[in-house]
Amino acid sequence: MNDSGTTVTIDGAQIEAAEGSTILEACRGAGIEVPTLCYLPTLTPVNACRVCVVELEGSRALVPACSRPVEAGMIIATDSERVRHSRKLVLELLASSVDLSLVGDELRGWMEEYQVDADRFGVGSAPSPAGERDHRHAGTHPAPDPSSAETVAQPAKVQDDLYIRDYSKCVLCYKCVEACGTDAQNTFAISVAGRGFDARISTEYDASLPDSACVYCGNCIAVCPTGALMFKSEYDHRQQGTWDEEQQTVTRTVCPYCGVGCNLDLHVQDNEVVRVGSPLDHSVTQGNLCIKGRFGWQFVQNRGS
Numbered sequence: 001m002n003d004s005g006t007t008v009t010i011d012g013a014q015i016e017a018a019e020g021s022t023i024l025e026a027c028r029g030a031g032i033e034v035p036t037l038c039y040l041p042t043l044t045p046v047n048a049c050r051v052c053v054v055e056l057e058g059s060r061a062l063v064p065a066c067s068r069p070v071e072a073g074m075i076i077a078t079d080s081e082r083v084r085h086s087r088k089l090v091l092e093l094l095a096s097s098v099d100l101s102l103v104g105d106e107l108r109g110w111m112e113e114y115q116v117d118a119d120r121f122g123v124g125s126a127p128s129p130a131g132e133r134d135h136r137h138a139g140t141h142p143a144p145d146p147s148s149a150e151t152v153a154q155p156a157k158v159q160d161d162l163y164i165r166d167y168s169k170c171v172l173c174y175k176c177v178e179a180c181g182t183d184a185q186n187t188f189a190i191s192v193a194g195r196g197f198d199a200r201i202s203t204e205y206d207a208s209l210p211d212s213a214c215v216y217c218g219n220c221i222a223v224c225p226t227g228a229l230m231f232k233s234e235y236d237h238r239q240q241g242t243w244d245e246e247q248q249t250v251t252r253t254v255c256p257y258c259g260v261g262c263n264l265d266l267h268v269q270d271n272e273v274v275r276v277g278s279p280l281d282h283s284v285t286q287g288n289l290c291i292k293g294r295f296g297w298q299f300v301q302n303r304g305s
Contacts, residue, residue, distance in 0.1 A: 005010070005017065005018065006018070006019045006021075006070050006071065006072050007072060008026060008071070008072070008073070008074040008076060009028065009074065009076065010023075010027060010030060010032060010077075010078060010080065011032060011074045011076070011077060011078055013030070014060075015029075015030045016072045017029065017268060018083075019070075020072065020283065021069070021070055022038050022045070022065065022067060022068060022069055023054060023056075023065040023066075023068050023069075023074075023076060024036070024039065024052060024061070024065040024066045024069055024247070026070050027054075027065060027076075028080060030238065032078055034052050034054065034065050034078055034105075035051045035052060035087065035107070035110040036051060036052045036066060037049035037051045037107065037171065037173055037225060038051075038171075038173035038175060038225075039052060039066040039174060040223055040280075041176060041280065042181065042183070042184075042280055042286045042287055043178045043184075043223065044182075044183055045064070045066040045067035046067075046174045046178065046263070047064040047066065047067050048172060048174045048230055048274050049090070049094075049171065049173055050062075050086070050090050051062065051087055051090055051091065051110075052064055052065040052066045053065065053083060053086055053087065054076050054078045054083055055076065055077040055078075055080045055082055055083050056068070056074060056075070056076055057074075057075035057077075058075075062082065062083065062086055063077070064138075068103055068157060068188055076247075077158050084114060087110070087112040087114055088115070088116060089113060091110070091111055091116045092116050092117055092118065092120050092121070093121070093264055095111070095116055095117075095118035096118055096119070096120060096121045096122070096124065096149045096151070096154055096273060097124070097150060097151045097152055097197075098151070098168070098169060098170065098224060098226070099148060099153065099166075099168045099169045099226075100118075100169070100171075100172050101113055101169075101227075102169060102226060102227030103226050103227075104225065107225070108176070116197040119149075119155040120148075122147065122148050122149040123147075123149065124148065124149050124151040125148040125150055125151050125153070125166055126153070127150065127151070127153035127154050127155065127168070128152075128153065128154045129154075129155075130154065130155045132282050133152065133154055133167070133198065133200055134200065134202065134206045135206070136194060136198045138194055138198060140227065141194070141197075141198075143205065150197060151168070152167060152168055152200070153168045154167060154168050154172065156168070156233070156235070157209070158235070159209045159210060160209060160210055160232070160265075161215075161232050162216055162218070162231075162232055162295050163218060163221055163229060163232055163295075164229075164230055164232055164233055164235045165201075165209070165228065165229055166228050166229075166230065166235075167200060167201065167228055168228075169226045169227050169228040170200070170226065170228040171202060171225070171228075172192065172199060172200075172201070173224075173225060173226075174191075174192070175220075175223040175224060176190060176201060176220035176223060176224055176227065176229060177190055177191055177192060177201065177206075178223075179219040179220050179222070179223045179288070180219065180220055183287045184219050184286075185215070185217050185219055185288070187213055187214065187215050187217070188199045188213065189203060189204070189212050189213040189214040189215070190202065190203055190212075190214070190220065191204075193206070193225045193292075194263050200221060201228075208297070210276060215290075215291060215292070216287065216291040216295065217286045217291055217294060218231075218289065218291070218294035218295060219287070219289065219294075221294075222277055222278070222287050222288070222289075223287070227262055231274070231275050231276075233273075233274050234274055234275050234276065237269075237274060243269075244269060245276075247269055247270070248268060248269045248274070249268050250265050250266065250267055250268075251265070251266045251268065251298075252265050252266075252279070253266060255292070255293040256293075257292040257293065257296065260284060260295050261284050262278060262282075262284055262285045262289055262290075263278055263282045263284070263285060264276055264277070264278060264289070264293060265277040265278060265279065266297070272301060273297050273300055273301065276289070276293070276294055276295070277292070287292070
């Protein structure tokens with residue numbers, strides 16, 4: 001990105017944006033809030049969620065702010081009626097089919113802002129049996145039930161003691177795929193399978209996680225915005241009704257396993273490490289860890305009596 005500026009007009013105000021920056025970066029630099037779901041500064045934008053769309057004068061369609069570079073003379077509206085209607089519809093389609101109960105406060109705020117009605121398209125259908133969605137054939141669909149809204153509801157995949165995959169909460173933001181791919185890990189253990197409503201995150205040939213190419217770095221968990229990917233420790237606490245973030249403390253320390261110097265954020269509840277992360281702005285990790293840093297902390301719990 002060059003230091004020279006590009007003048008654009010956003011919501012009626014002229015703004016000097018860095019050349020090569022995106023509309024989203026220009027908006028945030030000017031203090032203009034734009035909702036995002038599939039965007040993360042450390043990942044390549046994939047334009048998947050369409051929540052960040054804005055209106056660009058001269059463009060037939062709304063454009064994704066997260067990936068569209070600014071150009072001199074652009075006139076952009078971030079809060080027009082057309083933009084608000086589009087964002088509201090996208091969020092309602094997601095809320096009607098996906099369990100958004102664990103999304104963050106920011107997205108909840110946008111859903112309130114746009115008065116999202118999760119039941120607009122009908123009451124959600126019954127959950128699919130375990131594994132049923134993984135074996136659907138592209139282009140083959142049963143007749144829809146007009147009395148209910150199709151959902152991705154399904155049992156969580158619990159295949160090991162490190163993390164679980166609850167795809168009833170997956171919005172197909174692609175963040176996990178990007179983190180597993182060229183943006184971070186270069187393992188390519190997961191990708192998108194299927195088409196249309198049957199699209200889903202999958203391992204190769206739907207192999208179980210222990211039998212897949214997964215190296216258990218957990219970087220996919222770190223970027224998931226909805227709780228579809230979760231530490232097994234957190235999942236167990238939630239199932240038991242004992243998960244309480246208000247009672248948790250976060251302590252930053254350095255991973256003890258090697259000399260790289262990765263920073264760890266230890267989430268502790270009742271003197272027990274329940275989750276581990278790493279800061280996105282850390283120069284070494286950029287939020288990424290290996291299996292030891294992410295999951296190798298159980299020894300801390302094995303204290304002598």
